[in-house]
Amino acid sequence: MPPTDTTTMEKILDAARKLFVQQGFAATTTRDIAKEAGINLALVNYYYGSKQNLFKTIMVEHMKGFMKGLSVGINDPSRGLEEKFAFMADSYISMLLVQPDVPLFLLRSLREEPDVLFRDVGIGPILTDSLLMKEIDAALKAQGRSLISPLQIFINLMGLCVFPFIARPILQMASGIDDDQYTTMMNERRSLIAKWMMAMITTEQR
Amino acid sequence: MPPTDTTTMEKILDAARKLFVQQGFAATTTRDIAKEAGINLALVNYYYGSKQNLFKTIMVEHMKGFMKGLSVGINDPSRGLEEKFAFMADSYISMLLVQPDVPLFLLRSLREEPDVLFRDVGIGPILTDSLLMKEIDAALKAQGRSLISPLQIFINLMGLCVFPFIARPILQMASGIDDDQYTTMMNERRSLIAKWMMAMITTEQR
DNA sequence: GTCTATATACGGATAGAC
DNA sequence: GTCTATCCGTATATAGAC
Incomplete structure (x- = not known):
């Protein structure tokens, strides 16, 4: 850049x-x-x-960027539930294709210095009153599945987007596919994830 | 222990x-x-x-343990597709509740020393000819969804199991729930994941 | 603001006594 | 096998000249 x-x-x-x-x-x-x-x-x-301070600067910068993007995605009133899923998945995958190391960096850093989260970034429970969570909740209730926490569904969304990038080395080894094929698969996920999300929500309770 | x-x-x-x-x-x-x-x-x-050598010992030990468990899970002839999902999810979650730091350790280590994978662990593409991949492929074809790689589905399985543990700090913050509630949610996932997996596979193509 | 030089501490590794 | 003492390289940080 x-x-x-x-x-x-x-x-x-x-x-x-x-x-x-x-x-x-x-x-x-x-x-x-x-x-x-x-x-x-x-x-x-x-x-x-100090090195410490420089590190914290980088960490807060990335953390704020993530929270900002998330906050926009989960509160977008112009999109319905499936469109939100699609938009968020597409956005994250675009970002992850360019910066695949960022999630691991953030997750690792948060284990080492969890305090930074609310001290320097000022993160609260931004999910709780979000539009996305309300919509997930409504969709679940419409299926008679009110026993499932909407948070479970949100975790799935994030996992389906982020995990394949975090675990890329081991997944590529275990499957024997090359870099190009893997990238192709990640691009296919842009549109697949939203459909999978809706399937998980609307599948009948057994 | x-x-x-x-x-x-x-x-x-x-x-x-x-x-x-x-x-x-x-x-x-x-x-x-x-x-x-x-x-x-x-x-x-x-x-x-040396410190290096001690580290490699630990890394190979964990890596082999993971591969071993995976190999058993994906080739179990006594279980059908949904039962495999259920068994693997339950196994992983049990392990992760006790050792939540292992996945991050492995994924991080593999970035730093990717050679260890095939040099000291002797990992090949164990997924390719596994029973699980064949069954996923068959299930997808039965739905007329042969365009989707079975590997996509496998990635989802692992992500749904592992990601909530890797990302626990940030997810807990963003949702504002406490440790007990989070653990309860993880236990609920034991049985939820297999159903979600089947929903993703059997949802109609649009 | 940018450089050289250095203070100070710490970490990996080993020699050698017991 | 286990200990003490120490070598040696490297890391963070800063003093002070330019």
Whole structure:
């Protein structure tokens, strides 16, 4: 995206983002970051104080981006339930094809520093009163399946989108398919997921 | 599980397993391991040569355990398709409730050292000729949905089982539910997943 | 703002006594 | 087999010159 970087601060941030997301906090050194950014080692601390602080900056940035996108998707009044599923799946898959390492980075980071979630990102239970959850709930009730929590369905949506990217190495090995075939499959999921979601909701209770 | 450890080698292995799985390779020090095991620092290298080698031992151990369980599940001739789904989901969820950090550990490790997969574990495309894949394929064809790869369905199965554990922190935050409620939900999934899987397969093509 | 040089600490690994 | 002591490389961070 940035062919010619602008300021030194941004060079550092770009390098740090790339390395932290790929390797995590402990495996990334400030020397790696300085080299990747093409700047002097001392400048990392000059601009960002500490490695910890630089990491937190990257983490909060990604976390906020995710929450923002999610918030828009689950509260879009212009789309019905299936359209919401389709739009969200398509959006996530587009993002994941470009940045496949981000989910693992976020999930890993949240285990190491769960406090960041509500301290620096200010995350609350944004799902609870969302339009999407209301619509899922209504659809379930229409099928007489009110015993199932709408959250179960939401978890499925996220899992169907994200998991194939997180688990790509092992899934590709176990199935013996190559990179191109896998990417093709991910693109097919753009439209499949919404249909699967509706099938899970509308299947009759047994 | 082990209230009284036996040999020094096992003490080290148990400590290393716990810490590596929780924190990953880079964030875990040999000193941490020695302290956790209650043994002398020098003994780590005495028994396992290097931190790298100890880590690989743990990684291969978990990887083989996973592959073994998977191999059994997908080739069980005594169960039909829906029963396979139900059995596999139930097995995975039981394991994940006890060891929720293992999937993230494996997926992370495989990114860092993908070679270990076929070098030390000897993993091939075990899915390709499995009974489960044949059955999924047959079920899809029976619905006139031969355009969908059975692998897509398998990915869904794994995602529905594993993802809620990997993403637990963020999902719990976003929904505002507590630990007990979340565990209850995971237990409900034991029986839900197989039904969802069948719904995804048997829903009519549109 | 950017560089060199360095303080300070920590981590992996081993030598050698017991 | 287990311990103490230590070597040696590397990492974060900063002081101070330019």
